[in-house]
Amino acid sequence: VASEYLRPTTLAAAVAALAAQPSRRIVAGATDVFPAQVARVATGGSNALGPVLDVTAIPGLRGITDHGADWSIGATTTWADIAGASLPTMFDGLRAAARDIGGVQIQARGTIAGNLVTASPAGDSIPCLLVLDAQVVLASTRGERVLPLAAFLTGYRSTALRPGELITAIRVPKRAGRGGFRKLGARRYLVISIAMVAGLIEIDARSRRVRHAAIAVGACGPVACRLTGLEARLCGAPIGEVRPTPADLTMLAPIEDVRASAEYRRAAALQLIGDLLDECAAETGAGRA
Ligand SMILES: Cc1cc2nc3c(=O)[nH]c(=O)nc-3n(C[C@H](O)[C@H](O)[C@H](O)COP(=O)(O)OP(=O)(O)OC[C@H]3O[C@@H](n4cnc5c(N)ncnc54)[C@H](O)[C@@H]3O)c2cc1C
Numbered sequence: 001v002a003s004e005y006l007r008p009t010t011l012a013a014a015v016a017a018l019a020a021q022p023s024r025r026i027v028a029g030a031t032d033v034f035p036a037q038v039a040r041v042a043t044g045g046s047n048a049l050g051p052v053l054d055v056t057a058i059p060g061l062r063g064i065t066d067h068g069a070d071w072s073i074g075a076t077t078t079w080a081d082i083a084g085a086s087l088p089t090m091f092d093g094l095r096a097a098a099r100d101i102g103g104v105q106i107q108a109r110g111t112i113a114g115n116l117v118t119a120s121p122a123g124d125s126i127p128c129l130l131v132l133d134a135q136v137v138l139a140s141t142r143g144e145r146v147l148p149l150a151a152f153l154t155g156y157r158s159t160a161l162r163p164g165e166l167i168t169a170i171r172v173p174k175r176a177g178r179g180g181f182r183k184l185g186a187r188r189y190l191v192i193s194i195a196m197v198a199g200l201i202e203i204d205a206r207s208r209r210v211r212h213a214a215i216a217v218g219a220c221g222p223v224a225c226r227l228t229g230l231e232a233r234l235c236g237a238p239i240g241e242v243r244p245t246p247a248d249l250t251m252l253a254p255i256e257d258v259r260a261s262a263e264y265r266r267a268a269a270l271q272l273i274g275d276l277l278d279e280c281a282a283e284t285g286a287g288r289a
Pocket of ligand 1: 026029030031100102115116123167
């Protein structure tokens with residue numbers, strides 16, 4: 001009989017357990033798994049979590065490593081780990097998001113892979129990782145596969161994770177520039193975002209022109225997305241010259257709900273992007289790689 005709770009200490013043991021029982025539920029910080037369970041019970045669902053695979057005792061899955069051409073953020077790296085890490089300016093947006101996720105208790109337990117697999121439209125790490133061109137590293141007994149984050153996220157709360165697979169790391173190619181993150185909620189902490197924006201901007205220090213621009217918006221559609229039209233308009237222009245317009249937001253599909261109307265979400269996204277660009281213009285230099 002398969003054990004209800006497994007906490008392997010090697011990746012090999014973890015993928016073997018998943019191969020033997022692909023329906024086994026992967027759990028890291030459980031800050032999404034437990035509230036979802038409570039919600040299920042409240043609506044008459046089962047209280048049983050079923051067999052669990054706790055991935056938090058696998059040492060190689062936690063921490064941030066410099067691999068030369070890219071960075072690797074281990075799947076079970078927590079928000080507190082990310083907020084406290086010494087990282088180049090390209091990660092300023094992700095670190096700002098880490099400091100805003102839930103409160104300190106959630107940041108101590110919640111992990112980066114958990115946030116991606118939940119794939120909530122309001123998942124704060126998602127726009128930050130989209131602008132970093134992050135890739136998701138997946139492992140199973142069949143080996144490893146690597147997917148761009150945009151391909152990993154297949155829709156509202158859905159991903160390309162296959163049965164028997166787990167995320168081992170998030171890979172981020174190194175580049176110059178400075179990251180930023182802004183989120184709007186009904187209050188400062190412990191709130192689901194109404195809209196959020198992440199950016200990675202590299203400015204030529206001499207000409208003050210934009211060398212590279214990546215802008216992504218979250219909570220304004222089923223999946224966060226990059227604003228490629230705006231990015232193209234920004235590239236090569238003096239920083240501060242190009243302003244976001246409603247036409248830049250055509251790929252967004254914001255919902256109307258108790259938190260905000262679709263129109264308000266679009267207006268909020270425009271304001272947040274403008275604020276992010278102003279912040280960039282106010283900063284000197286291009287950031288270090
Ligand atoms: C009070 C509260 C406030 C919150 N505030 C925010 C917020 O401000 N912003 C925000 O974005 N989120 C927020 N969250 C949601 C949550 O904390 C984050 O999404 C967190 O990063 C989830 O990580 P976890 O390790 O706890 O995931 P878990 O709950 O352990 O897992 C979540 C999902 O990921 C899967 N999973 C976990 N690790 C792996 C892996 N290595 N490979 C494959 N699948 C895996 C699990 O099977 C499950 O489907 C909040 C939650 C609470 C309870």
